[in-house]
Amino acid sequence: MxxxxxxxxxxxxxxxxxxxxxxxxxxxxxxxxxxxxxxxxxxxxxxxxxxxxxxxxxxxxxxxxxxxxxTPVLGVLGAAAAENQPASLVDVAAPFMDRLAAETKESVNLFVLVGDSAVCVDRRDSSQRVRVASVLGQAVPLHAGAVPKAILAYLPEAEQERVLGRLAGYPRFTERTVAEPARLREELAQIRRQGFSVSDGDYDLAARGVGAAIFDQSGKVVGGISVGGPAFRVDEAALARFSELIVQVARAVSRQLGYTG
The missing domain is CATH 1.10.10.10 (Winged helix-like DNA-binding domain superfamily/Winged helix DNA-binding domain)
Known part of the structure; x- marks a missing residue:
């Protein structure tokens, strides 16, 4: 709306x-x-x-x-926006993204927090013919998708509540997009307990993936990283394996940024 x-x-x-x-x-x-x-x-x-x-x-x-x-004009603008993001995060994450993409053979995406959105600043597309791809420079609300929800889970409570208070006005991307504040609040608590988020058709019905938050040296969440692919290929076993990997990668990138938590 x-x-x-x-x-x-x-x-x-x-x-x-x-x-x-x-x-x-x-x-x-x-x-x-x-x-x-x-x-x-x-x-x-x-x-x-x-x-x-x-x-x-x-x-x-x-x-x-x-x-x-x-049209491709949006891609040009998105790339320009990505170049203006802190280069340190993109540079630090790059080798980890390369390895994660090679190990999983699925798409890997890096997002930064900008206002109340997660913006895709780098990606590694799957080499498989059928794949899920994000758009560089694309801003995604924090209520749906693997990385957006991972970021939202670690924002200060007041900022979380502000987003939850606006939930009714946010787009419902699919029938699985959580539109009730209480349900999303429960999911955010689960994300904090397990250290990663799951996107199972809540942003794209045909996609499944996991994401984890990235923190800077002050302990503030600054972005996140995800891995995922088509729902028909990412079964429960793959999702479990990806979950372990994404937590490890997000932790490694955070440590490179000076995070000690």
Missing amino acids: ASQPQSQYVMNSSYRTLQVLLAFAAPPHRFTLTEVTQRMGLEKNQVYRSLKTLEEAGFLRMDADGRFTL
Whole structure:
């Protein structure tokens, strides 16, 4: 659902158009006019004007089947955003990501915490034909997905509660996305107990994976790392093995950043 701008200086039409663009961050990243309208809860003519504006500006294109999809322009912006993230985390994590991807043969993603979102700043795609891939520079809310939930679990309680208080306004990516604050609060407690989070169709129904938080020398959560793949390939045994590996990798990266906890 579309949110309302809080500042009097915001141009409502521009704000709405950017929210329409952000809707494409959710799988399958290709939508018809009707599908976007249903997701946004806006008038169809408003959504249509926003889509055509984004198409004219080069951010979206319309495919032959009538669905709008993102163009490579977003990839360029995402890469630029990733370069502006602290280089130390990307550099430190790189060899660990390489080894984890080689050992699991699945996709590995690195995220940093930016505001109330997790932003993908580096990735290693699986070499297998069918794979799960994140978009560099993509910002994901903290209520769904392996790394976002791992980050949220270790935020200060006041910040967690602020996110939980806004849960009703966050996108429900799939039927498995947790939309009740009490349920998500319980899941966050479980993540802290076991040291990792599980994403089993709550962000993408076809994907399963695990994530763990990364901490800096002050003990503050600064990001997280995940490994996962298609649900048909990542069975319970694989998920258990990945869980052990992701905790080890996240701990190793955190130690390289000076974390001693």
